[in-house]
Amino acid sequence: MKKFCLFLGTVLSVFLLSGCGQGNIEMLDFVDVNFRGLDTRGTASYSVDYERLHNYLIENDKELEFESQNVYYDDQQLEEMLGISLDKSSDLSNGDSVTLTLDIDSSKVKNLVGGDKEFVVEGLDEAKKLTTEELEKHLVVNFNGVSGLGSATIDNTLPGELGYLGFTLVDDGKFKNGDLAKIEITEDLENRLADNGYLLDDDFDPSFEVKGLDEVAEKATDIANLDDIKRMIDEEVNRSYKDWNPEASYGSRYEIKEEGLFYRQFVRDSNDSQFSFNSATNNGNLVKILNVKRYYGGTENKLNTEFTAIIGFSDLFLDEENKVNVADLITIKDTKDSTYSVESVVQLYEGYGYNRVEE
Template identity: 30%
Template sequence: MKKIKFMFLVGTILLAMFMFTGCGSTTVDLNKYMTIEVTGYDSRGTAKYTFDRKSFIEDYSDKIKINSKKSSDTASLGLMLGMSPAELLLDSCVKYELDKSKELSNGDVVTLKWNCEDNLTKENFNVKLKYSDIKHKVSELKEVDKFNPFDYVEVSFSGISPNVKVTITPNYEQPEMQYISFSADKDSRLKNGDTITVTALISKSNEEKLAEKFGKIPGVTKKEYTVESLPYYVTKVDEIPSDTMDKIISHGESVFRSYVERKWAKPENLIDVEYIGNYFLVDKNPWWISSYTELYMVYKISAVNPEPEQPIEFYYYVCYSDITASADGTCTVNFDDCKVPQDGLFTSESFKVGKYKYMGYETLDALFNNCIVPKINKYEYTSTIKNAEQ
């Protein structure tokens, strides 16, 4: 009998040593501490999870120990933060999330998925985690009528592509709309072909008010709109119809001839004005303050200088900014706001032959280097001028 009692005592001591030296293992069932709740209205339900942390810690405060031999860092961290081993295990090894949590309807299935550090848990705490995905079939949402808030909203676009803005105008005479606001995922710097998503925003409290007061809630919360058929900035010379280009060429020539009539001592000395091509500049960053596009129409001028009397040739430009086109391709050019060579305080776009001054450039290279090269960092450019060295 004494021998049996002795063996029982030895077994008890060995068991205690086994448990407190990290050689034992505790199994923890995580699922029993997790609950999923879905609230709200059918099609607008929201799911949330609750892990009963308090009960877990109470249940395992004396059962979970840190394996100090293998995880001195974990033990030190627990001491530093004043956390029990059970709390450390939860914070460092147990993670979870719902596969979906919003816009839920009765009949939907919500799944909570665990993402736990099994090996770390076993190594640091001598704990085996027991868990499985938790599925919750939604059935508790209240049934209410639905309405489409976008039936009472006007979404309009204004501006010139690619600098179009969106305006959202709700009809607040519709009483339900007092509880809803709207936002767009992008509301400016739009171009033809862009699609935006407008979202109807409603708080939970306002949704409750709608349901109580009108017996309905929004059934749709997002709608897409496409920018289309708006005027756009021409970004290629080929986009300018031939009849419009003829008008631009003719206008540029008339601008130069008008200058000759007003400024030359002997306008009759003008021999020829020949259009030789253009430089077309497009801003690399379309969110501009100055011109987005510039079309430099270049003319070769032939004339006779009075004194000393000699033939001369030089180059003149007329620049048109921001040519636009409508959906049908019809172009609009602001002929009243064109730019021509001029002398300023810090710039000179003229030269002299004898005592006679001419606005323009003696060579095509000089025109290019003065008008185009300084803008190359800001603008992309193309040229239709043949035999140009640039």
């Protein structure tokens, strides 16, 4: 087998030399461990001094004996042969010990010597602490939506670079009035704080009281003035399907059969689109499902069309007396043509989260 000496630069090239000296090379002398970051969250990394290794080889007329016949070895390939590892590389504190190990791959290179070397962690920066009081002071949290599905908007007024940090709350989107919303402590948040020289205080636990969310009844029968809303639905039905000149042949007459009253506390999700484009899809919905037949006017009593109508209101928000302000209601109107049976429409709405109101 031919013997090659190693030339180390941007690319490590192996040249066939004559008269090269023999002897093992202690590679631990050419690998160093570096520490950076904050005390208690420091990190360790190693570096190989290829330039010094190259100079050493030249000055001492050393050669490396490779089993492979390849003539080019770059830095990464050489590192793989060295088998470099650290027993700890993160969450380090000043004064800790870190062991560097070189497990030389002797099947690829014969005269490199590895081993273990211990390093003491030093030079990590002392961190500032972000406290509960400071964060509660500098985060302005507002809660929006309905109780049970409330979400938060957060404005950050922390000084300097910390003002660009984004904070989130645990269970955002599921808040109800009276909850204590907690900051979600993620690895990304801790890393970004550390990048700015901060760690969380040991007893860091900020919380924000959830309040101001609209209240929606769990069941329709929990609404104190339910009868008023039912009456308003009936009035809307009468306005929508009122006979028009029923005695004349050009007129129309309606026959209406109620199929039931249905209530849904919460919208299922943002993609819930069972209503037409101009209808509400909000929370606290009460609708009546009706079978509607429209007849031509005159004496023939001939059926013109048949369909299913859905009429009601959304945004049935409760006050402290569990009453709904009927002046704030949003009208719901939808229809399904004769290709839908009434039974199918009822099943659809039950699938959308509606429950029949037992009267």
